[in-house]
Amino acid sequence: MGIAEHADWLTPERRAEHARIREEVKAELPEIREHARRKHEKHMREGTPPDKARWVLTSERHRQGLSDEDIMARSGLDAAALQSMYGLDARPTIETMEAYARALGKKLLIVLAEVEGEEDT
Secondary structure: OOHHHHHOOOOHHHHHHHHHHHHHHHHHHHHHHHHHHHHHHHHHHHOOOHHHHHHHHHHHHHHHOOOHHHHHHHHOOOHHHHHOOOOOOOOOOHHHHHHHHHHOOOOOOOOOOOOOOOOOO
């Protein structure tokens, strides 16, 4: 249902409130986009912690507008492997994440880094 279909039951006050909220969101979009760009650049520079890698991959899938079916067709993953990418307790294999990344036209890289605050022994 679109805005026009809702307009009949919206009072003038509610329409004004909706318009105000839309303008606030519109005004904040450049800041939100800049924040996302900086986070993306940091991930590209420093890597992505394993617990965030699934989120980065699935966010990229959404950005590209790909469905689960698209990912399965491009990656060769079956539905069970694809499901291992989703959910709070998800634990996909590295192979699954590599195939998912390839389906997005990306490469999964693993970086071994020093833990911050600990000296090299």
